Amino acid sequence: MSGMNRQGRPTSIANTAHGGTHNTFTGNKALELEEALLFEIDNPGACGVDLDEPEGYTSRLGNLARQGRIGLPSVSEPEVVRHFVRLSSKNYSIDAGLYPLGSCTMKHNPRLNEKMARLPGFGDVHPLQPQKTVQGALELMYELGHWLKELTGMPGVTLSPKAGAHGELCGMMAIRAALIARGEDESRSRVLVPESAHGTNPATAALLGYKVDAIPANAEGRVDLEAFKAKLGPDVAAIMLTNPNTCGLFERDIVEIARAVHEAGAYFYCDGANFNAIVGRVRPGDLGIDAMHINLHKTFSTPHGGGGPGAGPVVFSEALAPFAPLPYVVKEKDGSFRLVESEADAKADGTTPFGRMTAFHGQMGMFTRALSYMLSHGSDGLRQVAEDSVLNANYVLASLKDDLSPSFEGPCMHEALFDDRFLKGTGVETLDFAKAMIDEGYHPMTMYFPLVVHGALLIEPTETESKQSVDLFIATLKDLARAAKSNDKARFTGAPHMAPRRRLDETAAARKPVLKWSPPAPAQAAE
Amino acid sequence: MSDIRFTDQHEWVRVDADIATIGITDYAQEQLGDVVFVELPEVGKELAAGDEAAVVESVKAASEVYSPVSGEVVDVNGEIEATPAGVNEDAMGDGWFVKLRLTDPSELDKLMDEAAYAEFVASLE
Amino acid sequence: MRYLPLTETDRREMLGVIGVKSVDDLFRDVPESAWRDGLVDLPRRKGELEVERILGRMAGKNVAAGSVPFFVGAGAYRHHVPASVDHLIQRSEFLTSYTPYQPEITQGTLQYLFEFQTMVAMITGMDVANASMYDGSTGCGEAVLMAHRVTKRRKAVLSGSLHPQYAEVVKNLSDFADYELEIMPPALPGKAEDIASRICDKTSCVVIQTPDFFGELHDLRAIAEAAHAKGALLIAVVPEILSLGAVTPPGEMGADIVVGEGQSIGNGLNFGGPYVGLFATREKYVRQMPGRLCGETVDADGNRGFVLTLSTREQHIRREKATSNICTNSGLCCLAFTIHMSLLGEEGYKRLARINHAAASNLADRLAKVPGVEILNRNFFNEFTLRTPKPAVEVVDALADKGVIGGVRASRLLPGVKEVEDLLIVASTEINTEEDRAAYEAALREVL
Structure with a gap:
């Protein structure tokens, strides 16, 4: 037959001269769209919000009223939306594919948790509202603390640390506070950290003025028990150990390590970054641990968000629990909840908090998501x-x-x-x-x-x-x-050959750092 | 016979009268990769052998440079501060770090000579 | 379980490939004394609907700020966040991506961090800003540690009008890191604080908040000069970052480090977190900065791209010699900040600031008319302090019973300080209507 489909679209695959790899005029490659910086799409006069100029008020700015231009770009809402949607298309994500980053626990983030965190009763409450107007928020914190204590078999908990490293800092502060209370702060100046530890561990110990002493690994990728014991002494404040460790292995000798640490009068800090491997099966409290942070953004699946926000609650043994920082939530006999915010209140409660890690009460948005995840599972x-x-x-x-x-x-x-x-x-x-x-x-x-x-x-x-x-x-x-x-x-x-960018020149970036956009220099006037 | 001495931390020291010039070895710059930043001590600072004299950074690593000998800092290499690539280009020459006025020349005897250092590096491979 | 894709058949097959009988064999390194056969003592799994019921019930017990006339600030501010902000930050590619360690496939995150850094530097009037801290209070602690590194000195002086919880955070860090600290007594608006006389050649930095804890604005020029004359740095703290749309930025008044709380832009109240710490400084101090930095570069084809840079300051490389132990920060909150700032733009940011100033100014005029009430502030932005004829704890409580969340009593954050017991710190933003202000005035008249 002939003459069929002459006017319609061709149905076979055309032969292209370019093999699909020519440079486009726009620099785009179909769905892969290039995007300028916001400052380069600045269009003075455009605006992404409609706000009326206020009238009829007395200025109380004194001589401090801002003068001159800031330099922020002017962009309408459709352009803003398009800008960020185009940027998003240049990111890999768990939702798009397997994300096997070891030690980062890139698991699915249930959207129910997002929905729960956005309930006005959680998302739209102020940390300093009268406590009687936030009883449900305090209940949620109390409940999350209960789950964390049960899952770890530890009697104390603080929720306020803002991320894993902040939790480490908190745990090590509690240890130091306990040593101060024992009168042994001066004499215990060394912290043992395995070579395989995350960089945050030695950084945290050093921040508190401790000397960091590395423990070698044995041929099986675990702490060398004999080398470790040899390093113990009356000047050791603590050991910071990750378990399961960063080689992905369970520290077989952990109970023996804990026993030796305690015998030497030191404390056992466990980095809980890898808690996902043992949650619900092994309780750190049963291993002899004194303090452990839990990355809610790892084990309990609050989204990583391109590098945060996270949350790093810390659980404590009996010995360290009284030193947990402010604030914390207690449940009263009448079933109401009370936030203990000051040293005076704590004293009345019989606790001796070491201080405060952050303003307000911690990462509530992460608490809601984590509890939603826990209740679901x-x-x-x-x-x-x-x-x-x-x-x-x-x-x-x-x-x-x-x-x-x-x-x-x-x-x-x-x-x-x-x-x-x-x-x-x-x-x-x-x-x-x-x-x-x-x-x-x-x-x-x-x-x-x-x-x-x-x-x-x-x-x-x-x-x-x-x-x-x-x-x-x-x-x-x-x-x-x-x-x-x-x-x-x-x-x-x-x-990579096919990613939005090929390998980037990190050397050039570090030698001559360009850390912000600057307006292009005006063209030189002719002499 | 060369007047240059080496440490097992991959620093070199070359002595001219009582002035010791210190840098990192070619092997060290190769291990570090592209140097992006150098932090140098203040002129006038007293260094003992083994003290931290400078810091050298690549994109992925930061290393301390220890002084192989004792003395007072009399000069630092502003060129490599401005253009750290100089360390990669000529580690043993124009890429030097600091000059000290030597206080104890006998310290040099404890350091390796060129042949010993070459042997030491070969043993690392 | 709806989030776990492996089926029993899958598990059996996989155990076969591994060559073990049961999953218990994979846990054989766990010491016997810690072995648990049963479940921990917690409820079993629940469907979505059940979880929604439980959490919805808890949420329902709280008074949401949007449901009442609401005037609480003191470091966290309720602003209107445009709908597109929350929509965009929930895109999978932003929400479920990790720290951009592989720049080729995280240019989206890196580019907005670069835009974020640029905006923060612009509004604070500083040279460079990092890619965020956890929040304003922890950023403040890090700023003090940084000043110690820069000046090689060990003592900080904190103004008495710094947010008391920020001061507690700094104190905690200073105590544990064995640094010296002087915290000035509470400095109420209208009373001059002689902080300049506290600076000596051992002082590494002076920390001043503006608008301060009581809402008062400060001209930093004289104190900057006094600090610099003794070789100390000036750290300016700005917990209401919207104020910089109306007020001279600290960078133009001689500040060396500016720490801000970015929550006001793009981020909700969230009962205190997550928020986003802003951190900006002078170019010459960049290598002493804590936190991540994003920088511009090119790829192998010569195309512009962005990478995390100057990483040798950070814990994953420098370990015990790092400038800070911070790792995870506030990525997604930075994004919300950046999107909201993009929508506002130059004109919107400034106008929103003026609207806030007008709202607070009008409220102050109204409340000043209530018998027995005194406004302490001379210069303020969107927050000021009232002296009430009754203890503020009773006033706040009585107002709440009348359905008005009227502010924060200063004594909640400064317990035991006699002179603040009758002080109420009141904020008003664009969310308050004229009716809200009238309701506040009426309620206050009734409770006093």
Whole structure:
């Protein structure tokens, strides 16, 4: 037949001369849209809000009224919305794909939690309203504290720290306060921190004036018990240990470590960053821990938001609980809730708070989301969280043991650690391997951390990945490992090839820092 | 025989009369990668052997530079402060860090000579 | 469980690949003494509807600020947040992304952080700003530590009109880090505070808040000069960041570090958090700054892009020598701030500030007419302090019973300080209508 469909659209795939890779006029690539800085779309006269000029008032600014232009851009609402939507399209997210960043627990963020945090009764209450007008908010804090205490088997809790590092600081302050109360602050000046610890641990200890003493790891990726015991002494204030540790392993000797720490008169701080692996299954209180922070933005799934906000409540043992900082919530006999905000109130309560970590009462928005998450899962669901996260990680470890190089014998906990031995002689480094994952549609794993293995690749799939998703991830890594070993170097060293940006020049950024936009210099007037 | 001495922390020191010029070795700059920032001591500061003399930073690392010998700081290299890339380009020459007026020349005897340092570096690979 | 995709079949297959019989085998490193077979003593899982019922009931017990005439400030302010702000920050790509450690696939976050830093530097009148702190109070503590590093001195002097909880945060940090601190006695509006005489050659910094805890505005020029003459830094604290739309910024008055609370722009009250700490300083101090910094650069193809930079200051590289232990900060709150600021723009930001000033000025005029009430302030922005003829604790309580949330009694944050027992700190923003102000005046007349 002939003459059919001559006027309509062609239905076969056209041959393009460019192979789909020519430079476009706009710089856009279909759905991938370039976006200028806000300051470059400034259009004086435009505005994204409608506000009427106030009239009929007496100025009380004295001689302090602002003069001159600030330099902020003027942009209408449609342009603002488009600007930020275009920016958002340049981000990878958990909602879009697997995000295996070890130690970061990038799990699904249930939207119910967002909805709950936005209830006006939580989102639209002021921290300094009369307490009788915020009884439900205080109840929520009390309830969250109860869940955290039950899940950890620890008798004390503070909610106020604003993030994990702030929680560490809080826990170490409680330890120091206890030592001061014992009259041993002067004599105990050393804090033991394993080599594999997060950088926040030594930074926190140093902030409090402690000397940081590194404990070596043994061949199994755990604290070397003998080396650790040798370092204990009457001048040790505390040990800061992550468990499960940053190699993704459970510290087998933890009970023995706790016993030795206490025998030496020191305290045991546990970094709870990896609590996800054991929540609902193992209680840190049963391990002999004195203080542990919990990243609500990891284990209890408050969204990471591009780097915060988080929340870092701390649970305490009997010995440290009285030193927990202000404020805290108590439940009265009549069922009402009271916020203890001052030292005088605390004294009447018989506690000796060490001070205050922050203005107001902590990250309420995160508390609501975390409690919503806890209520949804329940004791049974949370135990399943730990089990599935550990199962997914071990599945990755077992499936890739012949393709990548596992650093330690399994089983691992919720994350699997590999190093770069499998890349030896390929000319491909850990960084290149990770960047090639971007082209495959994945966010890379945590790289070069922990420092105890060479070229570390730390993979945490989390429990919210399906088997199908993990299988595809495993298959992708196998393919990449095969490509690296078969000299397909270009796939790696130039990667990513398909992301919104290629590799960025961090050296130039650090040598001549440009930390804000500046108006372009006016053209030089002709001489 | 070379007048240059090395430490196992990868600093070098070259002595001319009583003035010791100190820098980091070529091996050290290679390990660090692109140097982006250098922090130098104030002229007039007294340093003992093993004291922190300077800080050198790449994008991903910061390292202290320890003084191999004791003395008073008499000069610092403003060039590498302004253009840290100079450390990568000529670590053993124009990329020097500080000059000290030496107080105890005998300290030099404890340091490695060029051959010993080369052997030491080879043992690290 | 609706959030857990693995099925029993999946689990069995996966255990087979791993080569173990049960998931218990994967936990075999857990010491026997800590082994638990049963569940912890907490309720079982619940469906969405049930969770909504439980939390909805708790939320219902609180008086939402938007439901009553509402005049509370003292470091957190209720403003109208445009609808597009909350819509945009809930986009998955912003909400569920991590710290931008892989710049090739996080340019969205990095670019708005760069815009955020630029805006914060602009409104504070400073050279550079970081990518946020947890909030104003913790930022204030970090600023003091930074001043100690810059000046290599160990003593800070805090104004007596600094928010008392900010002062407590600084005190706590100073105590534990073994630094010296002098906190001036509470300084009420109208009473000059002789802080300049407290500065000596051991002082690293002076901390002044404006508008201060009692709402009073301060001209910082003289104190900046006095501090600099002794080699000390001036740290200016601005808990109501909207004020800078109407008031001369600290950067133009000689401040060396400006700390702000950014909650007012784009962020709700949230019962105290999460908020967003703003932190700005002079270019020459940038390497002593705490927190993340985003910088401009180019990619391998020469296209403009952004990266986190000067990271060697931070804990993940410098460990015990870091400028701060901060890691996670307030990313999403920065985004809300940046979007709201974009909507406001130059004209909107300034006009909103004027509207706030007018609202508070009108309220002050009204309340000053109530018999026995005295307004202490001379210069203020959107907050001022009332002296009431009765203890403020009774006044606040009685007002709440009449459905007016009338402010914060100063004695709540300064317990035991006699001279503040009859002081009520009152804020008024664009959310208050003329009817709200009339209701406040009427209620106050009734309770006094």
